[in-house]
Amino acid sequence: MSNSVYDVLKWIGLIAVPVITFLTALVNIWNIPYGDQIIATLAAIDVLIGAIVTIAKVQYSKKHKTVVTDVASSIEALSDKDGEVDTVEEQSQEE
DSSP: OOHHHHHHHHHHHHHHHHHHHHHHHHHHHHTOTTHHHHHHHHHHHHHHHHHHHHHHHHHHHHHHHHHHHHHHHHHHHHHHHHHHHHHHHHHHHHO
């Protein structure tokens, strides 16, 4: 999922809850026909968007963590090689 799609879905998810609350109040005040069904549908869509955003975030975090782990492993491997070189230099100085 692209960053722009994620951002749009997240924005909708964060804005939808207050909007649904507002619409619920209007439906109850004005007795709008099928108001409860409209509100329930909007709430269900909001839950779906929240799930999609959460799944995307988890997938991104796993991917990002893997990259960080790979970089950390590479750095660790390089520092091990440097340690071996120091050991060789120390041995040659002793001779």
